[in-house]
Amino acid sequence: MATSPSIAIIGAGFGGLTASIYLARAGARVTVYEQNSYPGGKAGVIHDSGFRFDAGPSLLTMPFVLRDIFTHAGKNIEDYLTLEKLQILCRYFYPDGTKLDAFSDTDRFAKEIDRVSDDTARQVHRYLVYCQKIYERTADLFLFKDFRQLKNLLTLSALKTLLSLHRIDPFRTMHSANASFFTDHKIIQLFDRYATYNGSNPYRVPATLNIIQHVEYNLGGYIVKEGIHRIPAALVEIARELGVSFCFDTKVNKIQYRDNSVTGIATDTSTTDYDYIVSDVDAGYTYTHLLDAAHGKETRRYFKQEPSSSALVYYWGIKGRTEQLETHNIYFSKNYRDEFNDIFTHRKCPDDPTVYVYISSRFNETDAPRGHENWFVMINTPFDSGQDWESETRRMRKIIIEKLSSALRKDIDAKIVFEKILTPLTIERQTGSLHGSLYGISSNSRFAAFLRQRNESKDWRNLYFCGGSAHPGGGIPLVILSGKITAGKIINRYGLR
Ligand SMILES: Cc1cc2nc3c(=O)[nH]c(=O)nc-3n(C[C@H](O)[C@H](O)[C@H](O)COP(=O)(O)OP(=O)(O)OC[C@H]3O[C@@H](n4cnc5c(N)ncnc54)[C@H](O)[C@@H]3O)c2cc1C
Structure with missing residues (x-):
């Protein structure tokens, strides 16, 4: 041309x-x-009243994919960004009082599961090998390339994958696969959570998506300082x-x-x-x-x-420091199946939501004024199909505050000095995502x-x-x-x- x-x-x-x-x-x-x-x-980013919040994503995985862009453009990523591998990927809290740290060192993580649950370190290692194998069999064809293009299908490794589909576990759900590896519902819930990374339901999503656990545990989770x-x-x-x-x-x-x-x-x-x-x-x-x-x-x-699920995010400026919390924290619901039925079947915010709390001022103290923390508090919600989001936002705020206050034994409401809220409607308005769905289709x-x-x-x-x-x-x-x-x-x- x-x-x-x-x-x-x-x-x-x-x-x-x-x-x-x-x-x-x-x-x-x-x-x-x-x-x-x-x-x-x-x-995006929110700067307000001395607080800084990451408006959306908080965890970076597969950093080599990002690094590739810089290298391709002849640049050094370190000249622009400071990526740091997390030592504790997430701190999990369960309704029965159990606390579990997901260490990025998989040996420590496996021992932690052994310590707090009925499952053993050996089971964890076996499971992570299973997740890794799915990744190895799928990533090249399904993530790094367009698998619908003939030339990509006609390679030896693609043909191998397609001729032995059962080895990438598409015929059972993520939950059934996880329940076949573990007996303790707490551990099954932990690994089922990864369906939400693409806005889906662990009780329906194919177990092939267990590659996400490989990405986080074997390849690592990162923050951008x-x-x-x-x-x-x-x-x-x-x-x-x-x-x-x-x-x-x-x-x-x-x-x-x-x-x-x-x-x-x-x-x-x-x-x-x-x-x-x-x-x-x-x-x-x-x-x-x-x-x-x-x-x-x-x-x-x-x-x-x-459509995939959406989210409600409360950006809270919080007075004081809460020692029990890590950078990334999850407060699980009592009944995960009910939570996903609420989101995908009844299309309402869950009565007992799993709550994610992310505090970037833990690694970057300028993200909050002295003596304060910046809490990004998120729950999964249905995509917008005409719900009354004003009243849902109020209802969920109350539920979340009660849940966190009771778990942390302090009145969280009294500690909030700044607040901003993101709803499925604002997600649609700010980014053009239809119905506020975070990931297109589920x-x-x-x-x-x-x-x-x-x-x-x-x-x-x-x-x-x-x-x-x-x-x-x-x-x-x-x-x-x-x-x-x-x-x-x-x-x-x-x-x-
Ligand atoms: C609350 C939240 C938490 C998340 N957490 C994580 C996480 O921890 N880790 C992770 O990896 N991912 C996470 N994600 C997902 C991740 O943020 C997205 O997958 C990714 O950022 C989407 O990028 P995109 O290229 O699809 O574009 P988008 O971010 O959707 O951007 C689309 C752009 O198009 C613009 N646009 C829309 N319509 C028009 C128009 N008509 N004309 C011109 N411009 C238009 C919008 O303004 C927007 O800038 C999270 C997302 C959210 C919302």
Whole structure:
């Protein structure tokens, strides 16, 4: 081709920023349109009243995936970010008073489970080997590549995986698999929790997703000392150096198309033609608001899938220090099955929610004024289907405060000096995630991985998708991979360097 292709990327989330860097590095002319004044989408930041909160993600896994972007752009990640491996991944608290530390040293973790439960260290090691094997059999094909592309399917390792599918455990649920390894309900609950990392239900999600436990326990969990929002800020800096143009505070209102081909984008102030369009915005939102939702087979099939769960987050500035807490903490519910029935079947916030408390001022003391802590308190909720979120937010606040006050033996309400709240409605408004779903569609079916939005649209020529709703899925590392896979497809198609 005579000139390099022009590409519009809608959304400066992790997926869009990654795609922009790989595409610009390959010589494309890239413009990123972002409706907010800041990059990062769900990974925003709140600065208020002397407190700083990571607005969304708090834990980084598979850091090598992030490191790859910097290396590809000829940069040193250490010049931008300080990544630190957590020694205690999470402190778990159970309703019966049990406290369990998930050490990142797997020997210590296994001993801890041995100490507090009916299960043994040996069982834990056996389980983590099982999770690792699923990862080894699936990651290359299902995470790092587009498994629907013929050339990726026709490799020896892909064929091996496909010919012995049972070895990646897709025929039973995460919960049944975990219950076959452990007898103590507390340990089963701990490992079932990982279904929530992609907004799903452990009683329905295929056991293949037990790869997440391998990622966290065997590969490690990390914090970003400066705050997670510094990652998108660094990616913008690098993208700009590579020639990417950014239009912040610029909402794309429509993707222009002719017949079955997308041709450009329209904002409030302009209409611009592009050779390719990459949407980093939730696929459901892209179809509903930017295109024609009734258009094609793939689009219609997408809307038949169950959306993933959403979240309520309370950002609390707390007076004093609570010694019992670690950086990451989980207060489990009594009955996990009831909790997920509430979320996915009754579509209401759980009466007894599992509560996550994350305190970044534990590793970065400037995140809270002296003598205070910044608590990010989150519960899983249903996606928005018309619930009264104002009253749900009040109801859940009371339940959470009672739960934490009773467990910590102090009046938490009296300690709150700052408060801000994120609901499924604000998630949708701030990031364009339809219904406030955190990860597009849920993985609550055996075929979910095959039904996720493709990176290259089948319905629309020249339209591509990255981000949490597209292949390979949500969460920072997978979203980065989605941006990389998408960029790779355009680069191959256009014959860029
Ligand atoms: C509360 C919470 C906790 C989480 N915790 C973790 C965690 O601990 N670890 C982890 O790995 N992941 C976590 N995640 C998930 C992770 O944050 C996401 O998977 C990831 O950040 C999504 O990136 P994305 O590229 O899909 O884009 P998004 O972050 O969804 O961004 C999309 C961007 O598109 C923009 N946009 C939307 N519509 C338009 C339009 N019409 N025109 C222009 N711009 C538009 C939005 O403003 C936004 O910036 C969490 C998410 C949330 C919300």
